[in-house]
Amino acid sequence: LAKTTQPISMDSYEGQEVNITCSHNNIATNDYITWYQQFPSQGPRFIIQGYKTKVTNEVASLFIPADRKSSTLSLPRVSLSDTAVYYCLVGPTYSGAGSYQLTFGKGTKLSVIP
Amino acid sequence: GAGVSQSPRYKVAKRGQDVALRCDPISGHVSLFWYQQALGQGPEFLTYFQNEAQLDKSGLPSDRFFAERPEGSVSTLKIQRTQQEDSAVYLCASSLSGVTSEQYFGPGTRLTVT
Numbered sequence: 001l002a003k004t005t006q007p008i009s010m011d012s013y014e015g016q017e018v019n020i021t022c023s024h025n026n027i028a029t030n031d032y033i034t035w036y037q038q039f040p041s042q043g044p045r046f047i048i049q050g051y052k053t054k055v056t057n058e059v060a061s062l063f064i065p066a067d068r069k070s071s072t073l074s075l076p077r078v079s080l081s082d083t084a085v086y087y088c089l090v091g092p093t094y095s096g097a098g099s100y101q102l103t104f105g106k107g108t109k110l111s112v113i114p
Numbered sequence: 115g116a117g118v119s120q121s122p123r124y125k126v127a128k129r130g131q132d133v134a135l136r137c138d139p140i141s142g143h144v145s146l147f148w149y150q151q152a153l154g155q156g157p158e159f160l161t162y163f164q165n166e167a168q169l170d171k172s173g174l175p176s177d178r179f180f181a182e183r184p185e186g187s188v189s190t191l192k193i194q195r196t197q198q199e200d201s202a203v204y205l206c207a208s209s210l211s212g213v214t215s216e217q218y219f220g221p222g223t224r225l226t227v228t
Contacts, residue, residue, distance in 0.1 A: 032214050043118070043205050043219025044157065087156050092213040099172035100213050102147070104156035 004088045004105035011111045018075045020108050022088030025069050033064060033071045034089045038107070044087060047073065075110075083112045116140070118220035120206050126226045127196045135191045135223045139208030146189050147217060148181055149205040157205055162213065163189060196227045 005023040012018045024033070032051055036044035048055055050062040050071070061074040075082060085107040092100035119138045127133050139146050145164050149157035150173075160179065162170040165186035174181070178196075183189040193200055203222040209215035 034216075036217075041221070043207065043222055044217075045219065046216040049214075049216065098170050100159075100162060100170045101172075102159040102162070102213065104149075104158070107156050 003103065004090055006086075006088055006105050006108045008106070009109040009111065011113060012078055013113050014079055015077050018078050018082075018110060020073045020075075020086055020088075020110070021070055022073070022090075022105065023070045024088070024090045027068050027090055028093045031068075031090050031093055033062065033068075035060070035062065035071075035073045036087045036089060036104075038085045038087065044104075047086075078110075078112050080112050080114060083110060085109050118206055118208055118218050120204075120220040120223050122223060123221065124224050124226075126228060129197060129227055130195050132192065132194045133196055133225065135193075135204050135206075135225070137189045137191070137206030137208075137220060139187065139189070139206070140218055141187075142210070143208035143218070144186075144211045145209040145213065145215065146183055147207040147209075148189070148191050149207065150175075151203045151205055151222070153202075160191070160204075164212070193225075196225075198227050201225055201227045 034049040035047040038044040048060045048062045052064050055062045063072040087104045087107045091102045121136045147162050148160040151157045159173040161181045163183040178194045180192045203224050205222045207217040207219040209217045
């Protein structure tokens with residue numbers, strides 16, 4: 001089971017770059033790393049997904065070192081609207097017996113300060 | 115186009131009552147997921163469907179929880195004889211194909227058992 005560990009909370013000023021790291025020491029060969037953003041009273045929203053090296057889209061970058069035991073979500077120039085909880089999801093790890101073990105961590109609460 | 119919808123958005127049940135929570139996924143999405151999210155925690159996986167087949171139900175906490183997707187579209191999560199510990203937000207997500215695809219989440223149903 002690829003358990004994930006993230007910082008509980010982070011603060012950042014508007015306009016700064018924010019990096020949130022997720023540790024997943026037991027990641028399996030077939031696991032992907034996916035990040036989601038969640039605002040209060042809403043369901044999570046997909047941000048980015050990667051397997052190795054670096055992935056970039058219009059909102060974020062995802063850095064994954066060669067050993068894949070951690071990953072870093074990078075949000076460029078955050079604004080107040082980026083205040084949310086960010087979850088790192090590692091998987092799926094098919095364990096056999098019909099279990100894909102999709103496991104979200106506890107998330108990182110990002111607070112952007114004006 | 116419409117996203118994932120869930121109904122009801124809020125449900126209050128007396129302990130011991132049965133409840134049924136509905137999820138309407140994005141049209142054409144093959145995969146459907148149910149998660150349970152307690153206050154301040156990340157989503158906990160409950161079950162996964164591919165079309166009408168329930169491929170993973172390893173996360174269902176007890177035999178009081180039952181999910182179905184009989185025609186490969188709408189899904190219902192049923193909880194029998196509700197207990198206070200069932201109080202949580204129940205999230206539904208759908209994806210175009212498979213467990214590695216981007217998941218689109220609904221707004222959730224907040225269940226309160228009194």
